[in-house]
Amino acid sequence: MTKRYDALIIGGGHNGLVCAFYLARSGLKVRILERRGVVGGAAVTEEFHPGFRNSVASYTVSLLQPKVIADMKLAEHGYRVIERPISNFLPQENGRYLKLGGGLERTQAEFRRFSPHDADILPAYYDALEGVAEVLRDLALKSPPNAGDGWRGLIDAALQGRRVAGLPIEAQRDVLDLFTKSARTLLDGWFESEAVKAAFGFDAVVGNYASPDTPGSAYVLLHHVFGEVNGKKGAWGHSVGGMGQITRIMAEVCRGLGVEISLESPVEQVLVDGGKVAGIRLESGEEIAAPRVIANVGPKLLYGKMVAASDLSPDFARRMKGFKAGSGTFRMNVALSELPRFTCLPEPGEHHRSGIIIAPTLDYMDRAFLDAKTHGWSRKPIVEMLIPSTIDDSLAPPGQHVASLFCQQFAPELPGGRDWDDEEDKAADTIIDTVEAQAPGFRASILGRQILSPKGLERKFGLVGGDIMHGNLTLDQMWSARPVLGHGSYRGPIRGLYMCGAGTHPGGGVTGAPGHNCAHEVIADGTRMKRFRI
The missing domain is CATH 3.30.70 (Alpha-Beta Plaits)
Structure with a gap:
């Protein structure tokens, strides 16, 4: 091994780029190793037919954290999102249609064509959903309390739990409903029109191989509404130039801070020496030294192919084998x-x-x-x-x-x-x-x-x-248990190994939150000020 870095990041997707930005801004020497010949991971724009370009995998914007947008100064580099005039349009089987969005009064008018009751109750539903979404927004840029961290974990859990405990009892019931119920059970409790229930229920099956009758699917619905576009909460929009424009700008910002981005550099294995990370080995055979390796790939890929089984405990290996994706x-x-x-x-x-x-x-x-x-x-x-x-x-x-x-x-x-x-x-x-x-x-x-x-x-x-989420968004794979209990704070089971992808809290979507939060933990581990915030 000849070159040495403070941190190596596996994967040049948006979370890897966000993590690299914060680490480089704090003074670390960072290198990103991307398997493909283009940066961006699943957020890329490609020509797929002569003269026609589009986002290839991720395709729409809402969940990207405003703090990340501001800190990276994306707008100053050309980031621009155009909001949808209405959220969704649903053709119906009987030749009718329903439009969702464009403002409360307009949506109520649409709903009234299907059910006066649903139109009248819509403001209360929005208030309930927004109340819980605010909790998610508050937690999105916080590392989950880590089981096994003793008093520190208990204190973190108490501090984060205080946000929910301080809610009125009605809102606490909403939290319980949205985290445990099926989308159908939740929506049946509010609405009577099948078209209206479908308009909201669609979000419960996005990236979720499940029925809207599956317990827990209501949370997936919630996961898709805690974002914002141009300051408007819950809105969705289009990134001009496609999703690849976002990651292109992120890469430009990272390079400006000295981050080295190596394309066509697939990682074969995380190297471990004496129970600590020593670096990585590329498929080409080249070895690169670093005391920290940060994985922006899913847990199934990381622990199934890139970490030797001998470097994992039998219990951890078994649980990762059972991780649902x-x-x-x-x-x-x-x-x-x-x-x-x-x-x-x-x-x-x-x-x-x-x-x-x-x-x-x-x-x-x-x-x-x-x-x-x-x-x-x-x-x-x-x-x-x-x-x-x-x-x-x-x-x-x-x-x-x-x-x-x-x-x-x-x-x-x-x-x-x-x-x-x-x-x-x-x-x-x-x-x-x-x-x-x-x-x-x-x-x-x-x-x-x-x-x-x-x-x-x-x-x-x-x-x-x-799996566009890097792992199912089920109750057993969320918050402190994402990807597994005891490693929910972005730290892997090997000293110096971290995770910054969607397989960590708060999950999938182009959010930048896992990258941001992981960078915080890496920086905190390198300082005496464990509460340092980036």
């Missing part, structure tokens, strides 16, 4: 000659600039999951379509468009020993058929397509099981 996600991009014309609302409009959700009821979502468990993918899958070229003309030729198709209920592993490489085109055709049923002529408008099955997502981005 696999989000049931199938990702497509399509190049279009024209905008889709939906039977229920055919002319161009604001609905083309929103999230277009093909999942009209919770029953539809439940059947999609059960179908996928039996057949490998749903014959009527859940589809979210975004058409970012309606507001970003850098993505497609004039008069033409790109669409992101984010699809749910595709088994991470196909039953019967089938291989996704042999089946992905059939699954993609099923997705196109599903859109075609709502927008006749959609298939004929497709000029080219990019397909990523769960296996394709794993191969391209290292997302084990195609």
